[in-house]
Structure formats: C-alpha cells, structure tokens
Amino acid sequence: MSTNLQTPKIKVRGLKKAFGRKVVLDGLDLDVMSGESVVIIGGSGTGKSVLLKCILGIIQPDAGSIEIDGEEVTRMSSRERERVMRKFGMLFQGGALFDSLRVWENVSFGLVQAQGMERVQAKDIAIRKLAAVGLGPEVGELLPAELSGGMQKRVALARAIATEPEIIFFDEPTTGLDPIMSDVINDLIVDCVKQLGATTLSITHDLASARKIAHRIAMIYNGKIIWSGPVQKIDYTGNAYVDQFIHGRAEGPIKVEVGAINDPTPGSRR
Amino acid sequence: MNFVAAIGRLLISFFEAVGRIAMFTGLALFHSLRPPYYPRLIARQMIDIGYYSLPVVGLTAIFTGMVLALQSYSGFARFSAESAVATVVVISITRELGPVLAALMVAGRIGASMAAEIGTMRVTEQIDALTTLSTNPYKYLVMPRLLAGIAMMPVLVLVADIIGVFGGYIIGVNKLGFNPAAYLKSTFEYLEFKDVFSGLVKAAVFGFIITLMGCYHGYHSQRGAQGVGTATINAVVSALILILVFNYMITELFFSR
Ligand SMILES: Nc1ncnc2c1ncn2[C@@H]1O[C@H](COP(=O)(O)OP(=O)(O)O)[C@@H](O)[C@H]1O
Ligand SMILES: [Mg+2]
Numbered sequence A: 001m002s003t004n005l006q007t008p009k010i011k012v013r014g015l016k017k018a019f020g021r022k023v024v025l026d027g028l029d030l031d032v033m034s035g036e037s038v039v040i041i042g043g044s045g046t047g048k049s050v051l052l053k054c055i056l057g058i059i060q061p062d063a064g065s066i067e068i069d070g071e072e073v074t075r076m077s078s079r080e081r082e083r084v085m086r087k088f089g090m091l092f093q094g095g096a097l098f099d100s101l102r103v104w105e106n107v108s109f110g111l112v113q114a115q116g117m118e119r120v121q122a123k124d125i126a127i128r129k130l131a132a133v134g135l136g137p138e139v140g141e142l143l144p145a146e147l148s149g150g151m152q153k154r155v156a157l158a159r160a161i162a163t164e165p166e167i168i169f170f171d172e173p174t175t176g177l178d179p180i181m182s183d184v185i186n187d188l189i190v191d192c193v194k195q196l197g198a199t200t201l202s203i204t205h206d207l208a209s210a211r212k213i214a215h216r217i218a219m220i221y222n223g224k225i226i227w228s229g230p231v232q233k234i235d236y237t238g239n240a241y242v243d244q245f246i247h248g249r250a251e252g253p254i255k256v257e258v259g260a261i262n263d264p265t266p267g268s269r270r
Numbered sequence B: 001m002n003f004v005a006a007i008g009r010l011l012i013s014f015f016e017a018v019g020r021i022a023m024f025t026g027l028a029l030f031h032s033l034r035p036p037y038y039p040r041l042i043a044r045q046m047i048d049i050g051y052y053s054l055p056v057v058g059l060t061a062i063f064t065g066m067v068l069a070l071q072s073y074s075g076f077a078r079f080s081a082e083s084a085v086a087t088v089v090v091i092s093i094t095r096e097l098g099p100v101l102a103a104l105m106v107a108g109r110i111g112a113s114m115a116a117e118i119g120t121m122r123v124t125e126q127i128d129a130l131t132t133l134s135t136n137p138y139k140y141l142v143m144p145r146l147l148a149g150i151a152m153m154p155v156l157v158l159v160a161d162i163i164g165v166f167g168g169y170i171i172g173v174n175k176l177g178f179n180p181a182a183y184l185k186s187t188f189e190y191l192e193f194k195d196v197f198s199g200l201v202k203a204a205v206f207g208f209i210i211t212l213m214g215c216y217h218g219y220h221s222q223r224g225a226q227g228v229g230t231a232t233i234n235a236v237v238s239a240l241i242l243i244l245v246f247n248y249m250i251t252e253l254f255f256s257r
Helices: A048-056 A078-085 A103-107 A109-114 A119-132 A137-141 A149-161 A179-196 A207-213 A231-236 A240-247 A258-262 B002-032 B039-051 B054-079 B082-123 B126-132 B137-174 B180-189 B193-219 B224-255
Strands: A010-019 A022-032 A037-041 A063-068 A088-091 A167-171 A199-203 A216-221 A224-230
Touching (some): A010 A048, A022 A048, A022 A224, A048 A063, A048 A167, A048 A199, A088 A149, A103 A119, A103 A149, A119 A179, A149 A167, A149 A179, A179 A207, A199 A207, A207 A231, A216 A231, A224 A240, A231 A240, B039 B082, B039 B137, B054 B137, B082 B137, B082 B224, B126 B137, B137 B180, B137 B193, B193 B224
Parallel strands (some): A037 A199, A037 A216, A088 A167
Antiparallel strands (some): A010 A063
16 A cells, blocks of 8 residues: 555545535535544534535535545546445444345445355354444344344444445444443444554544544534544633533534424435 | 416426436436346345236236126127127237236335335435445346336236136126137137237336336435335326326327228
8 A cells, every 4th residue: 555644535625515505514624644533523414414425425515625545536437436435434323224134234235245245255254243343143134123223333333344444434323322332332433443444534422422432523513624633632622612512502602593403304315 | 478387387397307217217227237237136126026916916907807898798788799708808908908907006016115115215324325335226226126127017917918818708608608618719819919919018118117116206205204205105106197198109109000
C-alpha cells in the first residue's frame, strides 16, 4: 500500500444537499485520515445520516466534492463506484438486516454476493464473525426477526466487518439499547476496528459512546461542521453550541424547532 | 382555459410516469447484462409465481369454463346452435379469459406482495444495505422477478387453459347431455394454433407488467408504513389497468382483419 500519509482517506469539500426547499447539508467540509476514528455528533435530523449516504453514493449530493483515497467519487461511473465501495462497510441506524435471509447468510452476504465465495466457506467465516461479536453458532440459523434489538445490532456489526473493509461507517450504533448493551457494542467496535486497522466514521448522540470510540469529534449544525477537535478537548471547546449539546441543555444558541417533532423519523431516501 | 390546463397537467404527469417506468426498466436491463445472475433467486421467484399461484388460478379457470358452457348453451339455444358450445368455450378460454383472468388473479397476489416486500426493504434501508455490500439492487431484486414473471405466466396460463376447457367439458357432458367423445372432438376441431399462442404471448406480457409494477412501486416507496401501503395499492391498480389496455392492443395485433 503506497497511500500517501498526507492524503486523507475521506475528504469532503463544500458538500450540499437539499430535499425540496429543506437544506440539509450546506457546504460541509470534513477530512478523515487513514486509521483515524472520527465521531460526528449533532441533533436529530441535522443530516448526519444523509452525510454518510452521500459519501456511500446512496444519495446524490447537489454540489461539492468527495474524495476517497484521493479519488473523486461523485462523478464516477456506476462500475467504478462499485469498485471504490468495496472498501466500505456500513452499520445502518436500524440494522437493515435482510429479513428474508438467515443470520449467517446476512453476515456472509458481502463475501458470497460480491466476492463470489463458496457458501460453505462463507458460512465458516460468518460463524467466526458472529463469535467475534459474542454470538454463538446457533444464532446463525435464526432469522433477524427472531433476535432482540441488541443481538440485531451485533449481527449488523458482524455483517459490516465481515469483508474486512478499510473504512467502516457506524450510524448510531447504540441508539435504542440499554446502557450496558451500549457499552458492549462500544467495546466491540473498538476491538474490531483495532483488529482490522480500519478508518471509521461514526454518528452518535451518545456522548459516552463518542468518548469511547472517537479519536476526534466533529459537531454538525445547520448543514456544516461547526467544531472539530480531539476527543480530550470536547469538554473545553469554548464553543457555546458544543457545550449546549454535550450538556443537553434546552437553552442556548441551538434552537430546536418544536414543529420538527411531528416530522416522520428520518429514514432512507424516497 | 382552466380545463385545458388541467388536461395538460394530466398529460404531462402521465408522460412523466411513463418515462420514469421506462427508465427503471432500462436500468434493470442495463445492470443485468453483467454477471452475477443469481439463478437461485430466479428459481425462488419462479416457484412463488408459478407454483403457489396454481390453486387460485386453477379455481378461477374451472369456474370460468363451467359458466361459459352454461351461458353459451342457453344463449345459443335461441338459434339452435348448441353444438357450438365446445368451440366457444375453448376459443374464449385460450384467447381471452385464460390469460386475462389468470393475470388479474396473479396481479392481486404477486404484484401486491412484491411491492410490499421491496417497499419494506426500501423503508428499512435494506436496499441501501445491498448497495453497500456491492450488490446492485436492480440486478438482485428487480431482474429475477421480471424474468420469473415473463417465464411463469405462460405456463400458468397454459394450465389455466386446460383446466378451463375441462370445466366446460364437465358441464357439457354431465349437465348439458353432450356425448364425451363428440364434445372433445368439437373442442379441437376448430381450435387454431394462433388461439393458444396469442394467449401465451399475452400471458408473458402480463407477467412482465405485473412484476414490473410490483418492483417499480415498491422500489420508489415513500417512507413509513403508509408509504408501503400506498406502493402496494399503486402496484395492483396500475397493473390491472395496464393488463386491460395491453390485452386490447395485443388482440388487435393478432386478430384485427
Ligand atoms: N430521502 C429523503 N427525502 C426527503 N427528506 C429526507 C430524506 N432523507 C433525509 N431527509 C431529511 O433530511 C434531514 C436529515 O436527515 P438525517 O440525515 O436522517 O438526520 P440525522 O442527523 O438524524 O441522521 C431530516 O429532516 C430528514 O427528514
Ligand atoms: Mg440518522
């Protein structure tokens, strides 16, 4: 690997995305260096998931550039894009497990479908990955609907790391889990990432989780990154927005639109 | 003036929809040229469409054949043409009623379930997950369903034809007093290859329409449970309308003058 250390693994410049009249990303800049673990924090509906999906090519941005290992991906052909996407693993906010497939088939999906591995061999690997997230081989035979929320998250994690990707995205990996299970997932993420030596970009509004998995934290607000710095500095940013967010105060510069509560939960694209 | 504008808007949204669906089909074809081809998935869809639709299609066919025999007998008795019953039954079934009724039944069954399944995958981000696992959703979800629909509908319709004719035979022989051998003889005497063949062509086209509408509406499902519900309704209703329209056009193609 002759990747120049100066070239960011992911480099986002001036990224813009609006849905109708609603501007979600408004000229966002972000760098993630190789081997780095960056966590993005920010309120619900501020466009964190949209940012990840733009980088993954699931949502087409309106403007801006995205470079992966120095390669501009926003104007790539679908075929080239597919090649670059093989570097990625993604843990979706809701797990997004294929509910018609058994757990082991979910975990080995990338190996079988994308890399053309034999099913027997892929099953072995799937069972090893399940063990790595603390699940026994018998779980492999179940359907996703038969699992608890915490187990689904673990299976989704196993699927995200199964192809040993260079870059892994975690979208709210601990949301909806109890504090103990959250900590288990955080530990698993830290372990897996260390083992793979992967670059990661995560989203969370769980500060405990952010402190545990991040090297660097970036805060998104109004479609831009308004603060970014090493995790150790998060308590002394002197930034009123960050302070308000990490202390969870209703009063401060961040104005929550109460009308937004009636919005449908952000999900996939239309 | 307002009226003209309304018509214009309607036309524009109609052509917009046609364009989007054509684009969707084109993308599905384009992405399916390169391997992998997923034979397992195609087989599973074929079983779903062909095998599991058999009971409902068979039931429809047998009652249609029976009622056709009864109706044409009592109708033709008015000008003493009762002997034409067998011919009327077989021609109506193979040309029209077999393919159309089977397609309407399958549209309700398969079109709805495809739209609901793919729509759910859309709203729960499973389709996005496919992409991140280097799998093209057109290739993985859409193409197997289209192929299975095109391949299995003609088989289903052929079975429906046979069952429908058999239904007419039961009534003809047991209730209307036809001689079994004579009934069978007049069933096949005037039957032409074109009658059956045009019905099978219709079936293939209907299979394509049903699966395309199921996939298209599911794929573009709006967010939430309500989005999936709407997608399902749209898939079935648009398939039903298109089936009736295309039925006329194919009939025109085969049988006008
Ligand atoms: N496909 C879409 N169509 C329309 N609006 C969308 C779509 N995806 C996301 N949004 C909107 O963009 C905003 C940001 O969404 P998201 O990135 O999911 O928020 P979060 O930061 O909580 O992950 C939300 O207001 C959401 O409603
Ligand atoms: Mg989100």
